[in-house]
Amino acid sequence: MFNSAVKRKLEAGETVFGSFFKVDSPAIAELYGLAGFDFLIVDAEHGCFTHGQIENLIRTCERMGMSSIIRTPDAQETNILHVLDSGASGIQVPSLKSAAEVRDLIRKAKYWPQGERGSARACRAAGYGTVPDYETRANAETLVSVHVENKEMVEDIEALCAIPELDVVFIGPGDLSQSLGHPGNASHPDVVAAIDRVIEVAAGRKHIGTVVGNAKALDSYVARGVHYIAWLSDLGMIRGALNGAAANFAPYRATGDGK
Structure with a gap:
């Protein structure tokens, strides 16, 4: 029952566009679909979601033709199992x-022979037991993405790209800047060099992703082969829209003397 469109598009050489999603709002998820986004990264690391809320957002993404990628809080087996059994199109795992x-x-995300994921065909992802070839299909269609957001992962990028079941290496400039000793400064030469290293090694071997927030950065990354794009987050864009709206009535605010 999951939507593997994003994985298929990446394999066809297309660039796909998503966004981090941090609020429990199916209505906002629907607006993303109406706007033409390909996927949402439901942020269970920094957002506040129950398993049931995530499952309903997965349903919403399916209805809107979007893939649902869940950024799990960590790599614990129970967290991986819950979101995949709920029918997520894929997982995006931080902090490794x-x-x-x-x-x-x-091992936790794939069934035999690729892994040891716990099997329960009565789950939503398997159509509650109605998909006879479910394990084979899940192995083939589930997207697996991991964050490259610390210096250790950059140093191990060659070995990372040699893992056949890994689909996407996702560059996290913010966390990477902190790991390299320059918190908040993603333009520092050390951070830029680390990003360059990841792109150089991963190009042609893995799909590469990152987060962008302006057209210049988007053009630069796509030109370098980064085709899994997260455009900001729902909260970032809502904040921007609200600030833009508030700017219209700012001149009508009362002045300090009460006028």
Whole structure:
């Protein structure tokens, strides 16, 4: 029952566009679909979601023709299992620090013979037991993305790109800047060099993703082969829209003397 459109588009060489999603609002998810986004990254690491809320957002994404990628809080087996059993199109896992940890993640996310994911065909992803070839299909269609957001992952990028079941390496400039000792300064030469290294090694071997917030950055990354694009987040865009609206009535605010 999950939508694997994003994985298929990436495999066809297309660029796909999504956004981090941090609020429990199916209505806002629908607006993303109406605007033409390809996927949402439901942020269970920094957002506040129950398993049931995530499942309903997965349903909403399916209805709107979008893929649902869940950024899990971590790589714990229960978190991986819940979102995939709910029918998520894929997972995006933060905070890992080595290719060995990613191989263990694959074990949790894939069924035999690629992994050891717990099997329960009565789950939503398997159509509650109505999809006879579910395990084979899930292995083939589930997208697996991991964050490259610390210096350890950058140093292990060669081994990371050698893992066949890994689909996307997602560059996190903000966390990477902190890991390299320059918090909040993604333009620091050390951070830029690390990003360059990841793109250089991963190009042609893995799909590459990152977060962008302006057209110049988008053009630059796409030209370098980054085709899995997260455009800001719902909260960032809502904040921008509200600030823009408030600017219209700012001149009508009372002055300090009460006039």
